[in-house]
Amino acid sequence: MIDHEGPTPLYVQVADAIQARIEAGELLPDRPIPSENQLVQEYGIARGTARKAIQLLRERGLVVTVVGRGTFVVAEPRQG
Amino acid sequence: MIDHEGPTPLYVQVADAIQARIEAGELLPDRPIPSENQLVQEYGIARGTARKAIQLLRERGLVVTVVGRGTFVVAEPRQG
DNA sequence: CGTAATTTGTTCGTATGTATG
DNA sequence: TCATACATACGAACAAATTAC
Numbered sequence: 001m002i003d004h005e006g007p008t009p010l011y012v013q014v015a016d017a018i019q020a021r022i023e024a025g026e027l028l029p030d031r032p033i034p035s036e037n038q039l040v041q042e043y044g045i046a047r048g049t050a051r052k053a054i055q056l057l058r059e060r061g062l063v064v065t066v067v068g069r070g071t072f073v074v075a076e077p078r079q080g
Numbered sequence: 081m082i083d084h085e086g087p088t089p090l091y092v093q094v095a096d097a098i099q100a101r102i103e104a105g106e107l108l109p110d111r112p113i114p115s116e117n118q119l120v121q122e123y124g125i126a127r128g129t130a131r132k133a134i135q136l137l138r139e140r141g142l143v144v145t146v147v148g149r150g151t152f153v154v155a156e157p158r159q160g
Numbered sequence: 161c162g163t164a165a166t167t168t169g170t171t172c173g174t175a176t177g178t179a180t181g
Numbered sequence: 182t183c184a185t186a187c188a189t190a191c192g193a194a195c196a197a198a199t200t201a202c
Contacts, residue, residue, distance in 0.1 A: 009185060035171060046187045051172085067172050068194035089189065115167060126191040131168085147168050148198030 002043050011052035014043055015060075018053065022062055022073055032070040033063060082123050091132035094123055095140075098133065102142055102153055112150040113143060 002013050018039075021027045034042060039050040054071055057063045065071040082093050098119075101107045114122060119130040134151055137143045145151040 011185080037171080048188090049186060052185090054172095065172070066195095068170080068196085070171060091189085117167080128192085129190060132189090134168095145168070146199090148166080148200080150167065 002045070004044075010043075010045055011049050011056065014039065014045065014050065014053035015056035017043070018057060019060070019062060027073050029073050029075045032072050033057075035070055082125070084124075090123075090125055091129050091136065094119065094125060094130065094133035095136040097123070098137060099140070099142060107153050109153050109155045112152050113137075115150055 001017065002010065004010065018027070018033060022033075027033050033054075036047050036050045036054070039045065039053070040047050043050070054063065054065065057071075058065060061074065063071050063073055081097065082090065084090065098107070098113060102113075107113050113134075116127055116130045116134070119125065119133070120127050123130070134143065134145065137151075138145060141154065143151045143153055
């Protein structure tokens, strides 16, 4: 699922994978995505890599992060 | 007692130190080891580091942890 | 019964050092 | 030199379980 060798950075692959899970309806609006540590487990990556992936998703406007709580799928997947 | 500079990770040093205290009979079977906050004070470390040290001791089969109570020295230090 | 204090569990924020390409 | 990636470590906030009052 994640290619640790290929040219695409891991954090981009992980961000894309999570985005796919959101668009597939596996991860629902206002509900949390897996925690950083869970992403570390699921994808076999370092925490810093998980954080960069989540940061990418924030920049894409797909999630919001709350300290001490987690990162949540935004209610409106892009809109005004 | 704890070397904050050397190559050995702090959490390993702290785990080793606690194990030594168990083997020396300072920390007795079925009795609690110092709480995470006490370890923070005693060793001048962060709580996360104390938790990683305790996790190591659990993996070594030396202690068991109970939520809201504490971490206890196992009755049988390895046996069948 | 409710409240507070203690203790472990979980989560994100940040910084540093190391290694690789 | 820079980006990527991992490991370590400290800090802060939030949460749940237990115990004392």
